[in-house]
Amino acid sequence: MFEKILIANRGEIALRILRAAKELGIATVAVHSTADADAMHVRLADESVCIGPPAARDSYLNIPALVAACEITGADAVHPGYGFLSENAGFAEVLADHNIAFIGPKAEHIRIMGDKIEAKRTARRLGIPCVPGSEGGITDEAEALRVGDEIGYPVLVKAASGGGGRGMKVARTREDLADALAVARQEAKAAFGDDAVYLEKYLEKPRHIEVQVMGDGRGKAVHLGERDCSLQRRHQKVWEEGPSPALGQADREKIGSIVANAMAELKYLGAGTVEFLWENGEFYFIEMNTRIQVEHPVTEMITGIDLVNEQIRVAAGEELSFSQSDVRLRGHAIECRINAEHPVTFRPSPGVISYYHPPGGLGVRVDSAIYQGYRIPPNYDSLLGKLIVHGRTRDECLMRLRRALDEIVVGGVDTTLPLFRTLVRNHDIQAGAYDIHWLEHFLLDGGMDDAQF
Structure with a gap:
């Protein structure tokens, strides 16, 4: 097992990785730009290193600075999180050249799946249905x-x-x-x-459904069910849930087996997500993300499996801690991405958080790195955190989400919380009757005009 992991990211995902590492007894190194000196993951890590000025290209995307931080601190592994360098094959290769482990897939698989044309060719070869x-x-x-x-x-x-x-x-x-x-x-x-x-x-009214997979890099791969990510704005996911309200058990098992078998043949290592459009009972491959996803907590809530923990373990050469027969989907989970944006115009809203009260109670999880007095820098994406709720049924999950959204308070900046308070009360959402275009039409039709901010 690794002795020390450098977390090459920021925000809620950096804190998520830090927590997993601590539970495995692994020391942590936080890197940060000057804009993130007071970030929560910096405060909680065993060590921290400033890697540059606020611009991402000069800090979180600065490969020489990250390698130097590893050498200074003695980190023997790097977890890239999502975004930034998480799907950069060259970064994985540079780390290998310096005898530093990359907690993610093999560089060749990152490269293949990062080129959408080559990814489709590979998917066809592996028996995955394509558009x-x-x-x-x-x-x-x-x-x-x-x-x-x-x-x-x-x-x-x-x-x-x-x-x-x-x-x-x-x-x-x-x-x-x-x-x-x-x-x-x-x-x-x-x-x-x-x-x-x-x-x-071009499919007119598809749903966006993705299958979570985990591989050991030696020919064993297991799928962990699917997530429905159809509520999107400008192709950006807003609300994710699992299992999908559109799929039956037979379709779920069929596509999961196809993905797991394909990743086993590929000898895929670590966490990955194979994404599909689904329409009229047919799945069509669109891409594969070779990293942990923003919405991974949905799968964790319905399976009880810690995906980041598993990422670290298989990157260190250990076997998967579970088999396909161990994976049981229990209940329903929904995640809302809470951004520092105006809920109607979606204009970014950097600033100081004057008050913060997270929700609690059974089945409620908040993945966030914010705190009262935290200054949201204008240099990065506007994600503040994620509210994830689990229930025994989808109806119970929706009612629990409604209650949690009414509890959470983030003061001082605009957030997208009013959007979710509106969506959770919408009849189409409650019925699970939406596709990838639904949210855009809802917003264009003035669905938020009467919301109270």
Whole structure:
């Protein structure tokens, strides 16, 4: 087992990793920018190292500074969390060159799944169902038109690198495709330094369903059920729940087995999430995230398995502590991502938290690194934390979430809490009758206009 882990991240995920390491008896090193000197994970870690100024490129993305921090403190492993360098194969390789373990997948798997074109090729080879589309990158308009005519309109033009909805455009007709292709390539180049795009069939009203998997890197992989992440704004997840209210047990077991078998064949190491669009009973692979997810607590709540603990253990060469037969989904869990943003305009709201009161009670979990008096820096994403609630049934979970949302208080800055207080009382949400476009339509139709802030 590792002796000391350096946590190459910030915010709630850094604190989450720190807690897992402490429970394993492993010493921790927090790194931070000058803007995060008073962060909670810095206060609680055994050691801390300042790695640069506020800009992420000069601190949390500064690989030489992170390696130097490892060497200064004697850290023998790095946990990258999510975001930043978590899916950077080059970072994993640099750490290996310095005899420092990367708590994550093998670099080759990060690289394969980080290229969406290669990821789809690999998924097909492994027997994972994919959205109909181009076999590889689209290089010119004529080729795009040929593929569009073949798979039928509407089609989606997507960047081969990156994510978050950037470099993604819908062409509803043949006449729209040239413009969509040009704009998507331009956005992809600006965002990711790579203008490669590909085409796939655009599904009108799918749900976004992802399967959590854990592998030991030697040919054993286990799935831990699915999460439904269909409530999204601008392709960013807002509310996640598991199990999905749309799936039956047969579909759940089928897609879980397909994913686990594929990851076993790949000899995948650590935590990963295989993401699908689901429509009319069919699953279509869209991408794989080779890291821990923001929404991993949903799976932890319904399985009772500590995913970060397991990440650390398998990275150290240990076997998985559970088999497929040990995984039992119990009850229902929902996670709300609480951001420091205005609940209607979604304008970021950095500032000082004047008052903070988290909710409590049976089945309520808050993953957050904020505290009263904490200053939210304007340099990073606006996630303040996550409220996760578990119940024996989905109805019980919704009522518990409603109660917890009415309890939590975050003062001094705008937050998205009013959005969730509105959603939890919405009839469509209560019925589980939503798709990936539902929230956008709800907001465009003025669903938050009457909310009280």
